Amino acid sequence: MASVGEEIILDLQKQSLRDVNRSLHENSPGLAGHSIQILHPAGHHSVAAGVNVAAHIEVQGHVGYYAAGMNRQAKITIDGNAGCGLAENMMSGQVRVKGNASTCAGATAQGGLLIIEGNAASRCGISLKGADIVVGGSVGHMSGFMAQAGRLVVCGDAGHGLGDSLYEAVIYVRGELHGLGADAEQQDMTDEDVAQLERLLAAAEFSHKPQDFKRIGSARTLYHWNPDADLEY
Amino acid sequence: MSHRPLNLEESASYNRNVIEYIHLAAERGVYDIRGLGAKRQLPSLDDLVFLTASASRYPLEGYREKCETKTVLGHHRAERPIELEIPITIAGMSFGSLSANTKEAIGRAATEMGTSTTTGDGGMTPEERESSKTLVYQCLPSRYGFNPEDVLKADAIEIVLGQGAKPGGGGMLLGQKISPRVAGMRTLPEGIDQRSACRHPDWTGPDDLAIKIEELREITDWQIPIYVKLGATRVKDDVKLAVKAGADVVVMDGMQGGTAATQQVFIEHSGIPTLPAIRLAREALEEMRVSEQVQLIVSGGIRTGADVAKALALGADAVAIGPGVLMALGCNSSHWADHGEMVDATAEYAQLGVQPGYCHHCQSGLCPVGITTQDEQLEKRLDPTWGARRLKNYLQVMNMELTTLARACGKSNVHHLEPEDLVALTVEAAAMAKVPLAGTDWIPGERGHG
Numbered sequence: 052m053a054s055v056g057e058e059i060i061l062d063l064q065k066q067s068l069r070d071v072n073r074s075l076h077e078n079s080p081g082l083a084g085h086s087i088q089i090l091h092p093a094g095h096h097s098v099a100a101g102v103n104v105a106a107h108i109e110v111q112g113h114v115g116y117y118a119a120g121m122n123r124q125a126k127i128t129i130d131g132n133a134g135c136g137l138a139e140n141m142m143s144g145q146v147r148v149k150g151n152a153s154t155c156a157g158a159t160a161q162g163g164l165l166i167i168e169g170n171a172a173s174r175c176g177i178s179l180k181g182a183d184i185v186v187g188g189s190v191g192h193m194s195g196f197m198a199q200a201g202r203l204v205v206c207g208d209a210g211h212g213l214g215d216s217l218y219e220a221v222i223y224v225r226g227e228l229h230g231l232g233a234d235a236e237q238q239d240m241t242d243e244d245v246a247q248l249e250r251l252l253a254a255a256e257f258s259h260k261p262q263d264f265k266r267i268g269s270a271r272t273l274y275h276w277n278p279d280a281d282l283e284y
Numbered sequence: 285m286s287h288r289p290l291n292l293e294e295s296a297s298y299n300r301n302v303i304e305y306i307h308l309a310a311e312r313g314v315y316d317i318r319g320l321g322a323k324r325q326l327p328s329l330d331d332l333v334f335l336t337a338s339a340s341r342y343p344l345e346g347y348r349e350k351c352e353t354k355t356v357l358g359h360h361r362a363e364r365p366i367e368l369e370i371p372i373t374i375a376g377m378s379f380g381s382l383s384a385n386t387k388e389a390i391g392r393a394a395t396e397m398g399t400s401t402t403t404g405d406g407g408m409t410p411e412e413r414e415s416s417k418t419l420v421y422q423c424l425p426s427r428y429g430f431n432p433e434d435v436l437k438a439d440a441i442e443i444v445l446g447q448g449a450k451p452g453g454g455g456m457l458l459g460q461k462i463s464p465r466v467a468g469m470r471t472l473p474e475g476i477d478q479r480s481a482c483r484h485p486d487w488t489g490p491d492d493l494a495i496k497i498e499e500l501r502e503i504t505d506w507q508i509p510i511y512v513k514l515g516a517t518r519v520k521d522d523v524k525l526a527v528k529a530g531a532d533v534v535v536m537d538g539m540q541g542g543t544a545a546t547q548q549v550f551i552e553h554s555g556i557p558t559l560p561a562i563r564l565a566r567e568a569l570e571e572m573r574v575s576e577q578v579q580l581i582v583s584g585g586i587r588t589g590a591d592v593a594k595a596l597a598l599g600a601d602a603v604a605i606g607p608g609v610l611m612a613l614g615c616n617s618s619h620w621a622d623h624g625e626m627v628d629a630t631a632e633y634a635q636l637g638v639q640p641g642y643c644h645h646c647q648s649g650l651c652p653v654g655i656t657t658q659d660e661q662l663e664k665r666l667d668p669t670w671g672a673r674r675l676k677n678y679l680q681v682m683n684m685e686l687t688t689l690a691r692a693c694g695k696s697n698v699h700h701l702e703p704e705d706l707v708a709l710t711v712e713a714a715a716m717a718k719v720p721l722a723g724t725d726w727i728p729g730e731r732g733h734g
Binding site: 069077100123135140155158177178181 | 426427430431432435459470471472473476477479481485486487488492495496498499502503504505506
């Protein structure tokens, strides 16, 4: 690992992915508060996966699948596009992608904030379990599928099947809705919604007005497989 | 008016079970959900017998000569492979479907016998991590309770693509089992029926699976093995794709595998029995020339030491057991133990509409013996110490039966059992297992055998 002052440089042209990730894991206690540059990611999968330290990691280029997967504490910025499963199962910290994200961004994420400055493809926020996601552009079809908790903010349009089989997660969309999924419904915005949106948009550094968003929540008609069965099944 | 003579000729197509099914469907408008596994008669390991030693083979002395049972899994890539004293492991069963006491009893018994236990949908509880020396952490489509802290506490990770009782189907934990603790672990409201998805949320095919496996290896720094669990359907294709994706261990769960809750139509009408699944999985590994690198665990209807021995002879490196574990803990028993005193539970069985020996109401959360429940009072009926002792005994008996058969076949290591040690009692079993029909050299479907 090369150090330049407080900044640490990890170069995927010179080191294997396994070495880069292992050094981020094994040196965690000493990395807190440091800035780390990961150079030449060249579409590698699993870049900065499993990190657990309050460091600022900047990835200089495009990444493949599962970048920042299962992130804890770290603030990770990707200066490029991201492949499938960006920040999947994130627990805490922040992940920002300056470009676009492929399918399943933020899948099952339990905490922290995921910011996608461009567009996100289908199934963004699938099975979301408590994290917040802010997408600067649009999201593809079936986004928020079976999302359990947390918030998905879409500053552009949302593809069809949005929020299908939604549980307690909430989706906010500023642009056009191309169709809601099963059990998803448009609901009235509350003061609490506006406050949460203000906070998330400010954290993502977007200047949209919360009042321009629509709220999508669960109609809760799928919460019981057969409500008439009186527990006989 | 003269009475006609009573005619009780039952229809084979529309027997009393089918009529009851139609009546219930007409009355309720929903299908049946239940636990356990397939109840119908299926070709099984019971249809095979061992050709133990005689003049042409030399047996080992049953009580004096050593018969090795040590089993190593996932040694090809992982820096810390799984090392077990016996080849009988505990299959994945969730906290949620099972009580915390049950999970603890399972962990304690498995640890005493030197084998592994497995989490399930819903995550890892501190009780089972503490009580289990070797714990396999399941990564399921729902990802309920799946987190990096527990990934790093696991001794192996099992990516579940399906299970034998319901291949291609997701799961359902009904609201009556969603206690505050279960709901909290799954990040869902209490009391709702929790659906578990049938597909993983962040990958969609075998090429993606390879990348997912690599991610889990990166997160765990390549320390622990990655298993892939499959429900037995297109076994050869599925095993080959799992191996190509990078699985260290393939877990093949046959049609007789158990479940805590799924649609009856799944349990009885999908997947193939364990008997052919073992042989097909082993053939797939051999065709890929990875038998030395990738291990095979077989589950689904493994109940006795004889089943274990036959599974190993057909090509399994280890087996996993589920319903048998619960029965050892008292499932379907007429009594439960209260500080050593046996208490009759038949009245509670009657409330479920069954008698001990017939119960499959794991989905109800009203388990009369306190195993498949989250009810605070019912779960106290299983004392973890009492349960652990019974399960240890059961595992011990299975292992003794396994080594008894292996020694009688002349094997000093249970992993030396081979198909040549077996013959089949039925034409179907001979065709499925590809061992000769007893008393013949006929293997249906084999070239030159017609």
